[in-house]
Amino acid sequence: MKNHYIIKFKTVFLICFSLTSYSFGANVENRIFNFEDKEISALSSEINYSRFAPVNQLNLKAMPVDLDEIIKNLEKIGYINSGTVSNIKRYEVLSYGLTTKKIYFFNNNSQTPDFFSEIYATNSKFNQLKSIRLGLSVEYNGKRFKKMNTDPIVPTSFISALNVIDERKSKEVYVSLMKQHILNIKNNVNEYCEFLVTTRVNVKDYWLELNTELTKNNTYFNIYQSKGIPQKCNL
Secondary structure (H helix, E strand, O other), X not given: OOOOOOOOOEEOOOOOOOEOOOOOXXXXXXXXXXEOOOOOOXXXXXXXXXXXXXXXXXXXXXXXXXXXXXXXXXXXXXXXEOOOOOOOOEEEEEEOOOOEEEEEEEOOOOOXXXXXXXXXXXXXXXXXXXXXXXXXXXXXXXXXEEEEEOOOHHHHHHHHOOOOOOHXXXXXXXXXXXXXXXHHHHOOOOOOOOOEEEEEEEEOOEEEEEEEEOOOOEEEEEEEOOOOOOOOOOO
């Protein structure tokens, strides 16, 4: 496997959260990370710590990735483009301005999406993307999200759409990245800013990055390109 891709993990963590259950078992529905449900008085909700994540700090390059490739991969894994509520796996694509689209994913007979992705492009044709972002937060209780979606199926399809590694290696990379992200939370690793957990890996000049902002447990998976070097926050 050497030389197929270069992995360099960048990690960030802050205190007070612990892992209560996590599994990469065969059952997709069980692939959930549960944050411990307890009050954390030290958390400050007045600052948006996620702005210090590398993806939000750096100047991003245009990626030679077409939105059509992402959609094609989603359909390969069984998602159907449909605005009709049904018990099939389906997705809907909505435009937000000229260069932003959201993809909403539905895995059951519901009008409420299970999760969503934001696609940012450099032009209205969406044939060069600036970044791909996938929301992984689950079950908001009014204060913070209780869980994180760790299922690798959709993230793997996004990575393989880059056409730099195949689907099998894409899954290996994402599963490894997610496991490292969980360990960073468990082991109190800190690099870019407090109240923020960041885990990054570089694959063929693409950054794959997980960020968990701990004041609300809001978590995103990001794909982007940048030659910049992120800095630690100075609060």
